Amino acid sequence: MQWQTFLDAVNCKLRNGRIFQEIKRNRRSECEVMSYLIGDPDVRKLMLLWLQEQLQSRESKSSSKAKQLKDLGNKEFQRKNYASSIPLYTKSAQYAVADELSIAIANRSAALYYMDNFKDCLKDIDLAINIGYPKKLLYKLYIRNAQCYIKLKNRVMAEVAIEKVEEIVNACNEISAEKKDDIFKEVSLLKSLASNLENIAENDSSRTQLCQRPDVAFESNANFPFASAALDCKYTPQKGRHVIANRDIQKGQVLFVEKPFAFVVLDQNDSSSFCRHCCHPYGAVPIPCKTCVGTLYCSSECLDNAWSGYHKWECPGAQMRMGQQIGIAHLSLKVLLVGSTTEDKERFNEVQKLVTNIDKVSPDDLLVYGITAVMLTMYLSMYTDFFTTVDLKKSFADKFIDSSIDFNCDVTTESGKQLYVSSFLLRHTLQLICNGHAITKLSLDAQENDKVATVHQERIATGIYPAVSMMNHSCDPNIINSFDDQYLIVKATKDIPAGGEVFNCYGPHFRRTPRDERQEILRNQYCFTCTCEACTNPELQYFLERFSSLKCLECSGAVFKISGSLSCFDCGATPALNHNSELREAQNLFDAAHVCIEMENDDEALNKLKQCLNIRRSILYKHHQDIINTLDLIGKVYAISGRWLDSISYLEHVITGIGERFGTDSIELANELNKITDICLPYLQEETNTRTKQYKNALKKTRRFLDHAKQIMDLNYGPWNSGFQEIEKKAQQLSAILRNFNI
Ligand SMILES: [Zn+2]
Ligand SMILES: [Zn+2]
Ligand SMILES: [Zn+2]
Ligand SMILES: [Zn+2]
Structure with a gap:
């Protein structure tokens, strides 16, 4: 039976019992919660059943x-x-x-x-x-x-x-x-x-040099490992631990370069081809674990280090396909195992100190995490030599710098040992819920009906980065995260003055998620109410709604329905607009244009699209999503029929709209800029009359677009990613044209 199904059944059963009541009342520490669960004969019997079933269906070498x-x-x-x-x-x-x-x-x-x-x-x-x-x-x-x-x-x-x-x-x-x-x-x-x-x-030394991982700006920080010397980690009761700039920081400067304490690759599908130890893509030549079937590495070195560091205790679980079933608990097991072998005491303590929110998470969730911790503890004791070879005092207790965050267990008895280990597992699960960090890869994909490749981020793993975790959240952050294999690189996306706080975005961003939804996500997963600028400043409160607003007849601003009645975000007017019939007509024209495009009747398609655009522009807010889509389609139709200059003039409006919505440093804008240069370059190469003003203008624009796209890709991902290199290639094409042109 799948773990999740089994867990639901067990959870259902326990929720009406004594244990759940105890956990609800007493949950001052992980140890206290686990003390109700780890010794309970019923819980243990159920876990044993599941583990035995998994063992029987395990996959072995053959x-x-x-x-x-x-x-x-x-x-x-x-x-x-x-x-x-x-x-x-x-x-x-x-x-x-x-x-x-x-x-x-x-x-x-x-x-x-x-x-x-x-x-x-x-x-x-x-x-x-x-x-x-x-x-x-x-x-x-x-x-x-x-x-x-x-x-x-x-x-x-x-x-x-x-x-x-x-x-x-x-x-x-x-x-x-x-x-x-x-x-x-x-x-x-x-x-x-x-x-x-x-x-x-x-x-190929020139290539490796280009792709080298960057260093943090200024110098590395002696008191705050993995951070730039420009940052301080501070503490106040309201903010908890947070990060402050101790000098002026400029946009683009690298603030953190951090290796995760531990990470696990998502292996929902077999195609995830990243080394389980260093997250490097192993391409065609992975090396399998000597004992289990599913764990692959990029090199013998990674295989050996993984084995001695943690995998020897994780390997039987891999054969039982546990990783795929237990979700975030897989990473909490790995954090425990790496913690037992790490010799870096300071790092060990940074991990132990991470917030758990044990007093804020729902008792139901706590029960589920606790049951999983029992199962993993029993797994370690039944199928691995963890309990017989690891000296818990040396491997854990002795590493604590502040012993008040250690658990108070008697590790001389068998049951005490299990309580101790299961408490760590629960702690790490709780920490990962609010500190786990998605590791993403940039991937290029060419969409259908679209010759242009667009880049997007794909989640490939989850890791824990204790230093980066010190940053508080804002829905309008001033940094951006990118990855080089397992390394997390954090760059400033705005100038940050000395004394200013450095904010990460935990997920919901004000340009992508409406305010109420953001607030809910942050409350549920991170247990706090966001009071960032984007959540509290009335001007930004309905930022996203603008892009689906009507046009204000007074000020051309955005009119949107707030609690039942229409009002203008910009001048406060409360007009009684009703444009339903026009909106329907515009949509019909838009749909009809699609049919024309399919029948390769470009002129008729353009005719319909322009009518549609006129209607939409007369009643919708200027950056309304539908206007952008119409402009984009007109640009595409012109491009299909080789009318490059017309195409460019429409796509320029799209760029303005996308910049407005997603920001001038956004990857969405880089994708648009990339698209428009795919139109500009053929025009510049094919046009024979290069003496016109239009031609010179197009040259200038293309250079501007490429520079901007490059700048965004560099800021967001650094020069080692494929998107940057693609733009670099285009820049070279442009220089070749300019050379012929004698500029
Ligand atoms: Zn590797
Ligand atoms: Zn293995
Ligand atoms: Zn916010
Ligand atoms: Zn107005």
Whole structure:
């Protein structure tokens, strides 16, 4: 049974019982809550049932499965379908036992070689050698190794590999003399190929330099790890801990670069291809855990560090597919495990001190988190050696700098130990509810009917960042978060004066979520009432409503229905507007235009859209979403028919509207700017009459659009992301045009 279903049933049962009443009354600490649950025989019996069921359905390594998958891979390989053979070899490696693993990896390296992916091929060859590829076949891998380096024009490394082949073949008595002759023939061929190379190893240092992770502005902060020296962490009773600028900070400066204390990759789907230890995308060449099937890493180093740091206790759970079922509790287990092995005392304490809101969360939620903590504690004691190998005093109690936040448990008894560990699990779950941080990746996707790629953020993992967690929330923050693998990079998006507070946005942003909805989200998940500028300033209170407002006839401002009657946000007039029939007519024209576009009747579509635009402009607020959509479609139709300049003139209005709504530094605006330059560049390249004023104007505009888009991408994500690089490419195209133009 799925954990969530099981948990609901258990929760239902317990909610009418004594334990729940106790928890409702007494919940001063995690330890107090857990003391009602961890020793209760009924709760334990239920958890035992579920755990035993999971154990039975666990997924283990399987020689036969590995062989089956490898054979499928070989079939694809023989058909020269190298790309489809690679995931099959990876799957085979995941199930492989002993020798089979190195063989699956070696086969994968062959497929990579034929796909000209020499870098990954070399990586797999190394890996296969290190994990015990059969000795008598080893020469094959070194031959491939030499071939890769020859392709990469790296003479020195190719010669090293060739020497290795000779050495192995000479020393190996399992290879027949005849076979040896064949091999040496191949070796001499490789030698002559290598000797013809000038040693120009591919040099991509310029690229790595561009992609280097940034440092914090000014210098790093001795008292506030991972933060810039420009920040102080302060405490007041009303604000709790919060972050203040101790000097003037400029927009764009990097304020934090933080590695998470722990994180877990979301694995709802098998396609999430990020290393479970460092969050780096592992591409075609992941390395599976030696014991479980589903956990993949980018390198042997990550595999080893994960194993000794926490995975040895997490691995049986991975086989039982627990991670996919228990949600945020998976991360709380990992925080506990990393906490037990970490040697960084200060960091350990930063985590322990994070807010739990134990007195504010609902008792129902507390009960659910508590039950999960019981299950995980029993899991650790039944299926791992955690309780027998970890000295709880050394691994936890001794690490506390402030012992008042430690739990008061007798860890000399078995039940005391379980109470202690389960209290940590409950604490971390509570902390993660309000401090867990989504780790996102920027992804480019080309939408249908749209040649233009747009970028959006995709959540790939959840992590805990104790330093960044010190920032309070605002619905109009002055920083932005971005990620480089697991590292969280925080940049200022506004100038922040000395003494000003630095605000993060916990999720609901005033440009994306209406005020009442924001307030509710923040109360429910973070247990506070937001009093930020955007929530309290009357001018900003109905910010989002503007974009679905009517036009005020007095002042052209925005008229919106507030508690039943229409009024103007800008001049206070209370007009009795009724435009229902016009709105319907405009919508009909808009729909009809779509039909025309489908029938490729562009002129008729434009005709209808312009009528629609006229109506909408006469009655709707100037940045109304429907006006923007109409302008956007007109721009698109002009672009389809190659009337670039007309297209540009309409899309410019879209840019103004999007900037108004999402902000001039928003990724939404960058997407629009990117789109318009996709129209500008073909015009500039195709137009033969380059002496006109229009042409010169378009040149100037294009440069402005590209500069702005680049600036937004840099601020939001830094120069290492693909969106930035795409714009960079366009900027180069523009410079080529300008060069021809002699400007
Ligand atoms: Zn890794
Ligand atoms: Zn494992
Ligand atoms: Zn707010
Ligand atoms: Zn007005």
